[in-house]
Structure formats: C-alpha cells, structure tokens
Amino acid sequence: MRDPVVVVVPNGSKFLSDDGYTAFATQEGVVFPDPDDVLGAIAANKGNKGNKLQTYVTAVRPVGQNSALKLRDAVNEFRVQLFNLILAVIVLLIAGVGVCIIYSRKNAQAIFVQHISGWRYTVTHRFILSLELALAVLLATRVPFETWSRNQQLEKLAAAGTPLPHPLVHLTELDLSVIAGLVAVEFGAVLLALAVFHGRIVREGATEA
Numbered sequence: 001m002r003d004p005v006v007v008v009v010p011n012g013s014k015f016l017s018d019d020g021y022t023a024f025a026t027q028e029g030v031v032f033p034d035p036d037d038v039l040g041a042i043a044a045n046k047g048n049k050g051n052k053l054q055t056y057v058t059a060v061r062p063v064g065q066n067s068a069l070k071l072r073d074a075v076n077e078f079r080v081q082l083f084n085l086i087l088a089v090i091v092l093l094i095a096g097v098g099v100c101i102i103y104s105r106k107n108a109q110a111i112f113v114q115h116i117s118g119w120r121y122t123v124t125h126r127f128i129l130s131l132e133l134a135l136a137v138l139l140a141t142r143v144p145f146e147t148w149s150r151n152q153q154l155e156k157l158a159a160a161g162t163p164l165p166h167p168l169v170h171l172t173e174l175d176l177s178v179i180a181g182l183v184a185v186e187f188g189a190v191l192l193a194l195a196v197f198h199g200r201i202v203r204e205g206a207t208e209a
Helices: 018-026 035-044 063-106 108-116 126-159 173-208
Strands: none
Touching (some): 063 108, 063 126, 108 173
8 A cells, every 4th residue: 555544443432333343344344453352352252152252253364365365356357357358349340240241232232323323431321330330339338337327326325324345436548448449449340341342342233234
C-alpha cells in the first residue's frame, strides 16, 4: 500500500455497532496483529458451553496467504476472461462474414443492378451496414453500462451503511482500448468482407453482360 490511512476506533466506542463489526468480520475485514490472540480465545472457550467462540469463527488465515489466494483467483479470472474475449472475437468474425456471404448471394442481382444504376455503396448496403452499426454500438456500450449498473448497486449499499464487498469498478484506458479494438475488428472485418463480395458480384455481372 502507498500512503495508507489508518483510522483507529477506541475500544468500546459506539461508532462501530455489533452488526457492523460482524459484517466486517464475515468479509475478512478484521485483522489481528497476533493470530494467537484468536486461536487462544477459541481454545479457551472450547469447554465453555455458554460461549463457544469456535461456532462463529470458521477460519483464521494469514494476511499474506489471503492476498496470495486473491491474486491467484484474479489471475485465473483474467485468463478466463481473455479466453472468452478471443473466442467472442472469433465467433463475431465468423458470424459477420457468414452474414455477408448469405446477404450477397441472396441479393446479387439487385446489388449489380443498383451498381450499374449509379447507386452509392452505402445506399445499396444500408440494411447490412445499419445492422452491423447497431451491433457495434451494443458491443461498445455493454461493458460501460454493466459497470455503471454495478456501481449503482454498490453506492446503494454504501448509502445504507453496509460495508462494500469490493470497491467501485472503474474502467481504465486499457479497458476502453480493448473495447474499441474489439468493435473496430468486428466492424472492419464485416466491411472488408462486404466490399470483397460486392466487388466480386460487380465483376461477375459485368463478365456475364
């Protein structure tokens, strides 16, 4: 940590209620400088039928080990998300090219007639271009919208005085770059495939004519 801020609550203070203390404890938010304090208290209460501390303390884990486990989980989650991202790009590319193939074959005659009639490229393919543009907008706004929605829920918890399970999520420049790259690759691949099939239809139509 850099420049940490330590807030010390006096023993017996009413600032931290029993419910708040329990909430922090169940979310691994209570740290003891000496683990023997907890282990000793558990051992001392084993024979006490009226106050069994081991009933409420399910685990005591060193801070270093806890951080290592969280880092491992974060790395594994990152790898899964990266694999999903690569898979999503492949699926989008295949789907986009497939749509262009079906669209071009189905409308080959109309595309050629419109081309020789002087129609502009964007007007000829306005339907498929509008569809891909809508998909690109959806891809570009999905993650920011989900992030905003998740932060709204966390802010409601914070306003109610409940300790947050994790900090607010913030999109970094890297996140935005990945989103923009994904949208550019998907939209660019469709435009390229559509241009290739459009040119082929024009050449084949001119040859037959």
